[in-house]
Amino acid sequence: MRLPESTLIRRNASSAKVWGKFILAIANAQSELELCNAVANYLPKFIPADRASVTRLVSDGSAFEVFAVNGEKQVLEQGQRLPFDQVSLQAVITTQCSHVFEAHTKSVYFDLVELARQGMVIVVHAPLMISGQAIGSLNVASKTKALDQPDTIELIEQIATLLAMNLERHWLHQQTQVAIKRYRSYANQLGILNEIGRQLSAEITKAGVFDVIARAISQVVNVDRVSYAVPTSDHQGFEVFRFTGNSYLPTDIVIPAANSGLNEVCKTGQPVFFSDLTDQRYSEHAILANFGLKVGWSVPVRVSNQIIGVLNAASSRTDLDGQEQLDLLTTLGGLMGATLERIAMQDEAAVALQELAYRAHYDTLTNLPNRALFSQQLENALAVAQANDQQLAVLFIDLDRFKSVNDTLGHTVGDKLLCVVASQLQQVLSASNTVARLGGDEFVVLLPQVTQLQIVAQTAQNLLKMLETPLRVDGHSIFLGGSIGISLFPGNGTTPGTLMKNADIAMYHAKAQGRNNYQFYDTELSTKLKQRIAIEHALRGAIANDQLSLVFHPQINLVSGKIDGLEALVRWENSPLGPLRPDQFIPVAEDSGLIEALSNWVLDQSLCTIKQLRQHYPHLYVAVNFSAQEFATQTSLLSRIKMALNKHQLPGSVLELEITESVFLQAEENTSQLMKALKNEGVRIAIDDFGTGFSSLSYLVNLPFDTLKIDRSFIQRLGHDPRNDGIVHGTIQIAKSLGMSCVAEGVETLEQLAYLQQQMCQNCQGFLFSKPVPASQLNSLLQQNLYPLLTASPGLLP
Ligand code: C2E
Ligand code: MG
Ligand code: MG
Numbered sequence: 011m012r013l014p015e016s017t018l019i020r021r022n023a024s025s026a027k028v029w030g031k032f033i034l035a036i037a038n039a040q041s042e043l044e045l046c047n048a049v050a051n052y053l054p055k056f057i058p059a060d061r062a063s064v065t066r067l068v069s070d071g072s073a074f075e076v077f078a079v080n081g082e083k084q085v086l087e088q089g090q091r092l093p094f095d096q097v098s099l100q101a102v103i104t105t106q107c108s109h110v111f112e113a114h115t116k117s118v119y120f121d122l123v124e125l126a127r128q129g130m131v132i133v134v135h136a137p138l139m140i141s142g143q144a145i146g147s148l149n150v151a152s153k154t155k156a157l158d159q160p161d162t163i164e165l166i167e168q169i170a171t172l173l174a175m176n177l178e179r180h181w182l183h184q185q186t187q188v189a190i191k192r193y194r195s196y197a198n199q200l201g202i203l204n205e206i207g208r209q210l211s212a213e214i215t216k217a218g219v220f221d222v223i224a225r226a227i228s229q230v231v232n233v234d235r236v237s238y239a240v241p242t243s244d245h246q247g248f249e250v251f252r253f254t255g256n257s258y259l260p261t262d263i264v265i266p267a268a269n270s271g272l273n274e275v276c277k278t279g280q281p282v283f284f285s286d287l288t289d290q291r292y293s294e295h296a297i298l299a300n301f302g303l304k305v306g307w308s309v310p311v312r313v314s315n316q317i318i319g320v321l322n323a324a325s326s327r328t329d330l331d332g333q334e335q336l337d338l339l340t341t342l343g344g345l346m347g348a349t350l351e352r353i354a355m356q357d358e359a360a361v362a363l364q365e366l367a368y369r370a371h372y373d374t375l376t377n378l379p380n381r382a383l384f385s386q387q388l389e390n391a392l393a394v395a396q397a398n399d400q401q402l403a404v405l406f407i408d409l410d411r412f413k414s415v416n417d418t419l420g421h422t423v424g425d426k427l428l429c430v431v432a433s434q435l436q437q438v439l440s441a442s443n444t445v446a447r448l449g450g451d452e453f454v455v456l457l458p459q460v461t462q463l464q465i466v467a468q469t470a471q472n473l474l475k476m477l478e479t480p481l482r483v484d485g486h487s488i489f490l491g492g493s494i495g496i497s498l499f500p501g502n503g504t505t506p507g508t509l510m511k512n513a514d515i516a517m518y519h520a521k522a523q524g525r526n527n528y529q530f531y532d533t534e535l536s537t538k539l540k541q542r543i544a545i546e547h548a549l550r551g552a553i554a555n556d557q558l559s560l561v562f563h564p565q566i567n568l569v570s571g572k573i574d575g576l577e578a579l580v581r582w583e584n585s586p587l588g589p590l591r592p593d594q595f596i597p598v599a600e601d602s603g604l605i606e607a608l609s610n611w612v613l614d615q616s617l618c619t620i621k622q623l624r625q626h627y628p629h630l631y632v633a634v635n636f637s638a639q640e641f642a643t644q645t646s647l648l649s650r651i652k653m654a655l656n657k658h659q660l661p662g663s664v665l666e667l668e669i670t671e672s673v674f675l676q677a678e679e680n681t682s683q684l685m686k687a688l689k690n691e692g693v694r695i696a697i698d699d700f701g702t703g704f705s706s707l708s709y710l711v712n713l714p715f716d717t718l719k720i721d722r723s724f725i726q727r728l729g730h731d732p733r734n735d736g737i738v739h740g741t742i743q744i745a746k747s748l749g750m751s752c753v754a755e756g757v758e759t760l761e762q763l764a765y766l767q768q769q770m771c772q773n774c775q776g777f778l779f780s781k782p783v784p785a786s787q788l789n790s791l792l793q794q795n796l797y798p799l800l801t802a803s804p805g806l807l808p
Contacts, residue, residue: 046078058156066146097121102147108136132157136170210349233323240319281309283332309343313351373447376432384446388506405455406513410491412451470528493520494528561782571797575631578616617658633666662692718745722756
C-alpha cells in the first residue's frame with residue numbers, strides 16, 4: 011500500500027522508521043487482537059490523535075464490541091459492548107464510509123458523550139471493509155481539531171484498509187486451521203470406522219457386534235456407558251440387550267415403553283441427543299442421572315428398514331459436542347444395523363443350507379432316509395456283503411389302498427398316515443435294518459447280512475401283518491394292506507440300481523397276485539412287468555379306437571323267472587396281446603389313469619343298449635361296474651353319470667352302479683353325500699362281491715345301498731361248508747332286514763339255485779342261466795322262458 015508521503019513525512023521526521031516498525035508489528039501479529047492492538051498503538055504516532063480503537067460489529071448486528079483501545083481505558087474499554095443504535099459508529103456501518111463527528115456532552119450518541127468527557131473534540135470513524143462489507147471501524151479521537159484534515163482522514167482510511175486486509179488474512183488462516191482440525195478429526199474417525207468395519211465383517215454374533223460398536227464409541231466419544239436396548243415382543247417395554255460400563259440399567263429389567271426416551275426414538279425413527287439427563291423427562295434417564303450421567307444419545311438400529319433396537323451412549327461430561335457425537339453414533343447405529351442384517355442373512359442362509367443338505371438325504375414328511383441316501387447306504391452295505399461273502403435283501407413296499415385314502419380322506423390324513431406307516435415300519439424292523447421312503451406310498455427296506463431266506467420271508471410277513479391291522483389316523487380306522495417285492499444280492503443283482511429295480515418288479519408281481527402279499531423276484535417277473543406296460547399301451551389305443559366290447563349278464567328274478575337287469579361286463583377279445591380278462595386289464599387301467607375313459611365308454615355303450623331294449627322291456631335296468639378308485643375320486647363321477655343319462659335321454663332308474671365294498675370303509679361323510687346325490691338322480695347302488703372285503707355292518711346301516719351282491723366264492727361253496735352256508739343265509743337276511751335287494755353271483759348249479767330259492771334270495775346271476783352275452787343276443791335271451799328252470803330244481807343240497 012502506498013502511503014500519502016506528504017502528510018507522513020512532514021509531520022514526523024522519524025516516521026519512516028516508526029512506519030517500518032508498524033508494518034513489522036502488523037506482519038508479526040499472531041492474533042486479531044495483536045493486530046488490532048498494533049494498529050491502535052501505532053496510530054497516534056502518525057497522526058495527531060489522543061485515542062485510537064478498533065470496534066467490531068457483533069455477529070447478530072445488535073451491538074459493537076470494543077476490540078482494541080489505545081488511550082483512556084476507563085471508558086469504552088476493551089470488551090465493552092455498545093448497543094448499535096446508541097453510538098455514532100452505526101453511521102459507518104450503514105453508509106460504509108468514513109465519518110467525522112464532534113464529541114459533545116450533549117450528543118445523542120453516548121460514545122460521543124463519553125469521548126467528550128475525556129476531552130476529545132473530534133472523532134473519526136473509518137470502516138473496516140472485508141469482502142465489500144463493513145464489519146467494524148477504526149476509530150481515532152483527538153483533543154484538537156487538527157485531526158479533521160482531509161489528508162489525515164485519508165491516512166486513517168488507508169490504515170483502516172490495511173487493518174481490514176490483515177484481519178481478513180487472520181480469519182482465513184483461522185478458518186483453515188479449523189478446517190484442518192476438522193479434517194484431522196474426520197480422518198481419525200474414518201480410520202476408526204474402517205477398523206470397526208473390518209472387525210464387524212468378521213463378527214458373527216449379535217453380542218459381538220455390540221461389543222465392537224461399543225468399543226468404537228468409547229474410542230471416539232468420551233462416554234461412560236454404551237447400551238443396546240431392544241423392544242420386548244409385546245412392544246410394551248425395552249430390555250437392555252447388552253451394555254458397557256456400570257449396570258445402572260441391568261439386562262434383566264424391562265424399561266416400560268411409555269414415557270421412555272427409547273420409545274421416543276422408536277416412534278420418530280430419529281436419533282436424539284439428550285442434552286440434560288437430569289431434566290426428568292424420560293423415565294430411564296432419571297436412573298442414569300442418579301448415577302451422575304449428564305448427557306445421552308440414542309439412535310435407532312434398523313434391519314431391513316425396521317427399527318429393531320436402540321443404541322445408546324451416556325456421559326458424565328457436559329463439554330462434549332452433542333450434535334457432532336450424535337452424527338457419529340448415527341453412523342455407528344447404521345453400521346450395527348447393517349451388520350446385524352448381514353448376520354441374520356447369514357443365519358438364514360446357514361439354516362437353508364442345512365435344510366437343503368437334510369432334504370438331499372431325508373424325506374421331509376416322514377424323516378426317513380430318501381432314495382438318494384438309501385442308495386448310498388445300499389452301496390455301502392453291498393461292499394460289506396461282498397467282502398464278507400454275505401447275502402442281503404431289498405424289500406420294496408407299496409401300500410395297496412393308499413391312493414383311495416388320499417382321495418377320500420384328503421392329503422392331510424394321507425400325509426399323517428404315511429408318517430404312521432413310517433414309524434410302524436421302524437418298529438417292526440430291527441435297528442440294523444434300514445427303511446427309506448422313495449416317494450408317494452413306496453417304502454424300501456434293506457436287510458443286510460441275510461443268512462436264511464426264511465428270515466427275509468418272515469420280515470416281509472411281519473410287515474404285511476402290520477399293514478393289515480387298521481391304522482388309526484384322526485379318528486379314522488384305516489385298512490391299508492401292502493404289497494412287497496423282494497430282491498436278493500447277489501442272486502438278483504449286484505448294484506443298488508438293479509436290486510431296487512428287481513424288487514420293484516417283484517412288488518408289481520405281488521400286486522398282480524391280488525395284493526397284500528410278498529413276492530421274491532424271479533427273472534420271469536420282468537417279463538410280466540413288460541407285459542403290464544404293453545397292456546397299458548395297447549389299452550390306451552383300444553379305448554380310443556373302440557376296440558373294447560361289452561357282454562351282458564342277466565340278473566334273474568327268482569320269483570317271476572324274468573330277467574330284471576343286465577350286468578355290463580367289459581371284454582377285450584382282440585387285444586394285440588391276445589384275449590384279456592377284465593381282471594388282467596382293469597387294474598392296469600386303474601393304475602395308469604385310464605379307468606375314467608374306460609368307464610365312460612362302458613357307461614355310454616350300456617345305456618345305448620338298454621335304451622333300445624327298454625322299448626320292449628321297459629323295466630329292464632343295466633348294472634355297470636365302477637372301480638372303487640373312481641368312486642373315491644368323487645369329483646367327476648356324478649357329473650359324468652348325469653351327462654351320460656342326459657345324452658341317452660334316460661332316467662337314472664335304468665342304472666345300477668356296482669362298487670366293491672372297500673370304498674365304503676373310509677370317508678363315510680363324503681361317500682354318503684355322493685350316494686345321496688346319485689339317489690336323487692334315481693340311480694341305484696349295489697355292493698359288489700359282498701363278503702370278500704371288509705364287510706362291516708356299520709356302513710351297511712349308515713349308507714343308502716339298494717342291492718347287495720353275494721360274491722361268487724360263497725355261492726360256489728354252498729353245501730360244502732355249513733359255516734359258509736350260514737354266511738349266505740345271514741347275508742340274505744341282512745339285505746332283507748335293511749330293505750335291500752339281494753343278488754347271488756356265480757350260480758352254476760341247480761342245487762345252488764334251490765338253496766337260494768329256499769332262502770328267498772331275490773335275484774340270481776350265473777352260468778346256470780346264461781353266460782354273459784353280447785348285445786346282439788340279448789333279444790333272444792330276454793324272450794327265453796326261464797321259469798321251468800326255476801321249478802325244475804328239487805331243492806336238494808347235498
Ligand atoms: P364282477 O362285477 O363281480 O362280475 C362278475 C364276474 O363273474 C364276471 O367276470 C362274470 O363273467 C363272472 N361270472 C358271472 N357268473 C359266473 C358263473 O356262474 N361262474 C363263473 N365262473 N363266473 C361267473 P368278468 O367279466 O371276468 O369280470 C371280472 C370282474 O371284472 C368283474 O367282477 C368286475 O369287477 C370287473 N369288471 C368287468 N367289467 C368291468 C367294467 O366294465 N368296469 C369295471 N370297473 N370293472 C369291470
Ligand atoms: Mg359286478
Ligand atoms: Mg361280483
